[in-house]
Amino acid sequence: MSTHTEFTQTEVPEPGANDVYATSVADEQASEGAHVFNAAGGDWNDLVDEATSLGEERIVVNMGPQHPSTHGVLRLILEIDGETVTEARAGIGYLHTGIEKNMEYRTWVQGVTFCTRMDYLTPMFQEAAYCLAIEKLLGITDQIPERASVIRVLMMEMTRISSHLICLGTGGMEMGATTVMTVSFRERERLLRVIEMVTGLRMNNAYIRPGGVAQDLPPGCIDALREMIPEVRRGLGELEALLNENPILKGRTVDVGVLNLAGCMALGITGPVLRSTGLPHDLRKLDPYCGYETYDFEVKTRTSMDAYGRLRIRIDEMYESLKIIEQATDRLQADEGPVMVADKKIAWPAQLALGSDGLGNSLDHIREIMGTSMESLIHHFKLVTEGFRVPAGQAYVAIESPKGELGCHIVSDGGTRPYRAHFRDPSFNNLQAVAAMCEGSQIADVIVAVASIDPVMGGVDR
Amino acid sequence: MSDGEKKHDASSVNADTTKDQASGLTPGEVELARPGGPAEPEVVGVRHGMFGATQGADTTGYSGLVRPILVAGASERPYGGYFDEIADNLERGLVGGTASYAEAVDRVVVDRGEMTIHIRREHLLAVARALRDDASLRFEIVTGVSGVHYPNRTGEELHAVYHFLSITHGGRRVRIEVSCPDDDRHIPSIVSVYPANDWHERETWDMFGIEFDGHPALTRILMPDDWPGHPQRKDYPLGGIPVEYKGATIPPPDQRRSYN
Secondary structure, three states: OOHHHHHOOOOOOOOOOOOOOOHHHHHHHHHHOOOOOOOOOHHHHHHHHHHHHHHHOOOEEEEOOOOOOOOOOEEEEEEOOEEEEEEEEEOOOOOOOHHHHOOOOOOHHHHHHHHHOOOOOOOHHHHHHHHHHHHHHOOOOHHOOOHHHHHHHHHHHHHHHHHHHHHHHHHHHHHHOHHHHHHHHHHHHHHHHHHHHHHOOOOOOOEOOEEOOOOOOOOOHHHHHHHHHHHHHHHHHHHHHHHOOOOOHHHHHHHOOOOOOHHHHHHHOOOHHHHOOOOOOOHHHOOOOOOOOOOOOOOOOOOOOHHHHHHHHHHHHHHHHHHHHHHHHHHHHHHHOOOOOOOOOOOOOOOEEEEEOOOEHHHHHHHHHHHHOOOHHHHHHHHHHHHOOOOEEEEEEEEOOOEEEEEEEEEEEEOOOOOOEEEOOHHHHHHHHHHHHHOOOOOHHHHHHHHHHHOOOOHHOO | OOOOOOOOHHHHHHHHHHHHHHHOOOOHHHHHOOOOOOOOOEEEEEEOOOOOOOOOOOOOOOOOOEEEEEEEOOOOOOOOOOHHHHHHHHHOOOOOOOOOOHHHEEEEEEEEEEEEEEEHHHHHHHHHHHHHHHHOOOOOOEEEEEEEEEEOOOOOOOOEEEEEOOOOOOOOEEEEEEEEOOOOOEEOOOOOOOOOOOHHHHHHHHHHHHHEEEEOOOOOOOOOOOOOOOOOOOOHHHHHHHHEEOOEEEEOOOHOOOOO
16 A cells, blocks of 8 residues: 555656557546455465455456466456356457558568468468469469369368367367377377478468469378378377267366357357357358369268367368368379469469478579579569569458468559458457356366367467 | 549540550459440559659659559449349348438449448448348358558548358358548447457457447457557558668668569
């Protein structure tokens, strides 16, 4: 109390219109008279005694933004009564990096490296949505080579499995099951090894480009895929044996984080959370892109509407993704072909190749532009520095990311850079369901409910 | 739309396009401007020079080049596909409400296989309710709102773009576009109809400064509560600091030489 009076004596600037950093009056009014307990240092028993003496039952607790089970920097503001959560609100924005704004200052192709960093567990999906939207604006959707689309599907499905594995692994760890995490991450490594082999990177790949993909599969990739698929399938079996009928896991997840179909529709929820209500909504079936209509796979649903159902859906979806990967591998093995659109005014001029010092422009290309063709050099220079122009207009493309509908709305003013690029990240939308899922439940269930949404803050905050 | 002026004479543009390459239009724009094409194009600005470089003197010899920026204009019926059905059903769904179809709808643009319905802002809520509740429309999900800032379009600088998805009708999509002038940044909130739009509207307020009237708690969501300004607006600088490397300085991205 004494410190408080001291502060009022010192010169505090009057909160006025000129002070842009002044806290709002509403904030001060809301906190006036409220007792603030500070848990930093000191004896916790004193804190308990203080709370008991006040007789206050209503306690507001900040879970996060630096809490290991909040999937990054999510802040959950929980009003608790004992162990029961009476009100839950999510505070976000701690990882906002202005990616959309930055994209407005780079060329269309450079935008890929930005959007791939949004939801860092599903880089391929942002790239694909962004590139599909650009291609729609350019009007070259039909000219994308078949092989490029197959590679896109292959990469997206591998990313889907790796994302789901992270969801299960971290979800398991949050519930105290380290083995789930070790198994998941072990299997994820198998996928990442192949993704690294193809793109050169484990994440933030910038592999899918407007017009196709950055480069064709490297030699030996088909063999690596054929080797990887049964291993991952075996690993998934191990995960299933560990989780599916595990009484501890079921005790923690069954009937936890319940959200019914009406709730999902009202809150715009898509992805595994929506499918756990029994609605087989999957954009790969409803509105196919990249040739998904030609693959044989099922949309997995359950009707339990809870965290357990979502977990099982994710496991089932991984098997379906493996089926798609197998089919894509067969197609890639059977056919050769270009992986970039034929229009040289759009296609990236250089092909990458693995040199002794890592991945870089292929030596053939360097020889051509530096040694033999001035026109090639000019073409390369113009396309790389200035970039291509996209006719003015707007487009919206939505794809099924592991978390739900990932939408990309881009606006062009006819220039070489996006006039506006907006991503509708599924995690951003789905996090709105935290209140509906958690209020009235135990604090421990909040962790499980949030894990079942599988939010990634990089995507939420962008 | 960097240094463009609003509304060029559209007829002169069409005359230009007959000259094809001489007009400086890309093949896509020529296609857009072709008589009998998808729709009469609308000129939203002009572009000067060949490369759009704004720093220093233009030494390319193309500095006199002036090209219109064309976007698809209002479409005439039939719109094609399921778009006619959506328009018909919306017209019927609005009957008996606060506004008729003709009052609410400013224009319909069909471009690149997508339907955009431009709605006058005061009737947005009625349209949203019809889109959700009318069984023949039944757009269950709104996939958020995306703001766009066009500083040169006087009187409609700020746009809010909504995308709706109908699962009942097999994945139909429609885009609703609403605009408001910069000095009266108010658009009605549709959160009362689509609760899912809650955070999306907060994001658009945060990033563009559009006030969604009727929103239950329109507060900043991504930026800190006390942040001045709205970062995604075109008059808000990108920021950044120059980076020095081996004696040379690389300016921040928004101050680098660029081609647009």
